[in-house]
Amino acid sequence: MKAGSDFEKRFLGYGLLTAEIFYRLPDHPALLQMFLWQTEDKAPGFPELKRFLGFWEREIEGPIHRVRIAHQALITPVDYRFANGEIVMH
Numbered sequence: 001m002k003a004g005s006d007f008e009k010r011f012l013g014y015g016l017l018t019a020e021i022f023y024r025l026p027d028h029p030a031l032l033q034m035f036l037w038q039t040e041d042k043a044p045g046f047p048e049l050k051r052f053l054g055f056w057e058r059e060i061e062g063p064i065h066r067v068r069i070a071h072q073a074l075i076t077p078v079d080y081r082f083a084n085g086e087i088v089m090h
Contacts, residue, residue, distance in 0.1 A: 009040060015072030017041035019049055023062040032065055043071050 021035040041048040049069065056064060 006040075013042045014040045015043060017046065017049060017072075018070045019052075020068040021053075021056070022065040022067070023056075023060075024065055026061045026063075033062065041071065046071070 017039055019037045021037060022032050023035065025031050025033060037052065039048050039052070046069070049067075053064070053067065
């Protein structure tokens with residue numbers, strides 16, 4: 001099932017994923033660089049992250065040293081509540 005809206009994605013397990021990708025420079029292998037990447041991804045399989053890391057390994061010359069991730073599902077559950085009223089200002 002392909003998710004459409006952000007609301008639908010939340011119910012399918014999608015949430016904000018932040019990945020810190022540490023990689024080595026080809027010309028200076030002793031140095032580590034860090035690339036920060038964010039996207040909406042589905043826990044626990046993380047297909048978007050896997051797709052991005054596959055692209056990195058094929059297309060970018062900097063070999064990956066390590067990847068650290070934080071995902072909404074790993075930190076706290078999402079709580080949905082429906083409002084019983086509406087406040088209108090101006």
